[in-house]
Amino acid sequence: MIGEEAHLPYQRPPLSKAYLAGQITADSLYLKPQSTYDRAQIDVQLNTRVASIDRAAKCVVLEDGHKIRYDKLVLTTGGRVRRLPTPGADSAETMSNFHYVRNIDDIDRLRHHFEHGFRLVIIGGGYIGLEVAAVAQKRGLRVTVLEALPRVLARVTAPELSAFYERIHREAGVDVRTSVQITGFEFDASRDAVSAVTLGDGTRLPADVVVAGIGLIPNVELAQAAGLTVDNGIVVDEFTRTSDPDIYAAGDCTNHPSALYGRRIRLESVPNAVEQARVAAATICGKPKPYNAVPWFWSDQYSLKLQMVGLSQGYDQFVLRGSTSGTSFSAFYLQQGKIIAADAVNRPPEFMIAKRLVTEGAVIDPKLLADESVPLKSLLPSAAGAKP
Numbered sequence: 001m002i003g004e005e006a007h008l009p010y011q012r013p014p015l016s017k018a019y020l021a022g023q024i025t026a027d028s029l030y031l032k033p034q035s036t037y038d039r040a041q042i043d044v045q046l047n048t049r050v051a052s053i054d055r056a057a058k059c060v061v062l063e064d065g066h067k068i069r070y071d072k073l074v075l076t077t078g079g080r081v082r083r084l085p086t087p088g089a090d091s092a093e094t095m096s097n098f099h100y101v102r103n104i105d106d107i108d109r110l111r112h113h114f115e116h117g118f119r120l121v122i123i124g125g126g127y128i129g130l131e132v133a134a135v136a137q138k139r140g141l142r143v144t145v146l147e148a149l150p151r152v153l154a155r156v157t158a159p160e161l162s163a164f165y166e167r168i169h170r171e172a173g174v175d176v177r178t179s180v181q182i183t184g185f186e187f188d189a190s191r192d193a194v195s196a197v198t199l200g201d202g203t204r205l206p207a208d209v210v211v212a213g214i215g216l217i218p219n220v221e222l223a224q225a226a227g228l229t230v231d232n233g234i235v236v237d238e239f240t241r242t243s244d245p246d247i248y249a250a251g252d253c254t255n256h257p258s259a260l261y262g263r264r265i266r267l268e269s270v271p272n273a274v275e276q277a278r279v280a281a282a283t284i285c286g287k288p289k290p291y292n293a294v295p296w297f298w299s300d301q302y303s304l305k306l307q308m309v310g311l312s313q314g315y316d317q318f319v320l321r322g323s324t325s326g327t328s329f330s331a332f333y334l335q336q337g338k339i340i341a342a343d344a345v346n347r348p349p350e351f352m353i354a355k356r357l358v359t360e361g362a363v364i365d366p367k368l369l370a371d372e373s374v375p376l377k378s379l380l381p382s383a384a385g386a387k388p
Helices: 033-040 105-110 127-138 159-171 219-225 270-284 347-360 366-370
Strands: 052-054 059-062 067-069 071-073 079-081 099-101 120-121 144-145 175-177 182-187 194-199 205-208 211-212 216-218 248-249 254-258 264-265 296-301 304-310 317-322 331-335 337-344
Touching: 052 219, 099 105, 120 127, 120 205, 127 144, 127 159, 127 296, 159 175, 159 296, 248 270, 304 347, 317 366, 331 347, 337 347
Parallel strands: 071 248, 099 211, 120 144, 120 211, 144 175
Antiparallel strands: 052 059, 059 067, 079 216, 182 194, 194 205, 254 264, 296 304, 304 337, 317 331, 331 337
């Protein structure tokens, strides 16, 4: 197992939540201790970069020229942060108080700048930006979130959910600004720190620390250089096989077929990465099983746990169960009457049922779906078809 980072494999989701908040240690992030890999006779090579794949010789070539042969190869290269295209961003990225959020080292550097009263400017109103904002606000920083689109979470959820989260953050004291154009950065006299972020309307936002979270780019360069098929990710089949039968891929870097949605998708999701890894292992071991997991995600902000299942793109009806005026509700996305996705805020039991509704492609009367007096479990197709 070869990795560029200096750390053993670890969980990334807590980085912008509990780890940033100082609620857990780095050791608790690790999936397994070194001893587990040793007992399994897994050679873990950290701080090591693969320069290329020689498919003809069936080996990977390391940056130092060393070659490692393979019978089967699995690419789990993930992704890297999408860098800001803003003028002056290249210079800003070199400053001590400018941060992207992707790995443990990024968070360790950022935590040093989380001082009470500091002015934090966050570029990007997605999950990462809002999670960082929630932690920073609790730590006493003065937080401004800048989003280029007309609403936060615009790519992943309905306007009703966006409005809810904007309200929650504003009530907590976060300055949320949407439809914002960032035009550049100002630097302090010593030119070792960003001092302000400038906007298209002429606004100048003084900053003690800047965080950028505008998405992820899949790491496909190794695969592409090796001649594997790449199209918005490394193209794999339902068994995680690439265009080379001896090379597999799993996780954020892959583009895989979805039987549920009838098209190819690329997911940036821990559950997807874990399930694809299981499928790859099973296939390599001669026990192939197709990947057919339903996409799901989560986000923790303040005391709110948002759990999402399915992909809502293309929905034509939105059904709310509960009220966004409170802090507990569920939302369903329908397409031609079929439930294709759902969001649950502080409703874990309903989320578990929603996963089944999406998996089964349930068609339910929207009035019943919205009626909280009707138990959600009773609307499951299996429950509806059960004999008394």
